[in-house]
Amino acid sequence: GESVGLHLPTLSVQEGDNSIINCAYSNSASDYFIWYKQESGKGPQFIIDIRSNMDKRQGQRVTVLLNKTVKHLSLQIAATQPGDSAVYFCAERTGANSKLTFGKGITLSVRP
Amino acid sequence: NAGVTQTPKFRVLKTGQSMTLLCAQDMNHEYMYWYRQDPGMGLRLIHYSVGEGTTAKGEVPDGYNVSRLKKQNFLLGLESAAPSQTSVYFCASLEDGQRAFFGQGTRLTVV
Numbered sequence: 001g002e003s004v005g006l007h008l009p010t011l012s013v014q015e016g017d018n019s020i021i022n023c024a025y026s027n028s029a030s031d032y033f034i035w036y037k038q039e040s041g042k043g044p045q046f047i048i049d050i051r052s053n054m055d056k057r058q059g060q061r062v063t064v065l066l067n068k069t070v071k072h073l074s075l076q077i078a079a080t081q082p083g084d085s086a087v088y089f090c091a092e093r094t095g096a097n098s099k100l101t102f103g104k105g106i107t108l109s110v111r112p
Numbered sequence: 113n114a115g116v117t118q119t120p121k122f123r124v125l126k127t128g129q130s131m132t133l134l135c136a137q138d139m140n141h142e143y144m145y146w147y148r149q150d151p152g153m154g155l156r157l158i159h160y161s162v163g164e165g166t167t168a169k170g171e172v173p174d175g176y177n178v179s180r181l182k183k184q185n186f187l188l189g190l191e192s193a194a195p196s197q198t199s200v201y202f203c204a205s206l207e208d209g210q211r212a213f214f215g216q217g218t219r220l221t222v223v
Contacts, residue, residue: 097162
């Protein structure tokens, strides 16, 4: 079947380099943000989340940064590996109505 | 295993036929969501529910109906399928303070 990543913006990085994936969100009332990874033919897979009372959160090889002033979210992946190749989505949740909406996604391609 | 289960995984419908997609979660989550995913469009929210007996419209609700009669189940219905509804459908559930879990998707083709 057609790849979920077709027609999406693509970020190409060299294996071992750090990757930075950016996301602009739309609702200043959003209070919870999530990064998901999706491989072809599979459902979205949770990577890391952050609440609006935080600026930064670190996981294993991943860091999420939140800039509420400019409504910007970024995902940093350290020492990118071939297994990181996938489509990455950011999602925002608005606490008032609990809507969970996604950005369009970015394809990460890791060069060997 | 705990998680979100979608049925069916694949389906082919003729234009005008109806069907119901089932999403079941066993984590006692309050919030449930239905999305459709098309190439280049990301995940778009169709309908969602903030609790048993409640539903609300998302970004692309037209042509779909939903019901949440039991907390663990969220049903997505297509009353009269159209080719434009060919897509991959994902269900998710969420609880305050926890992350969202996703089903593996339902690939629907309307011919």
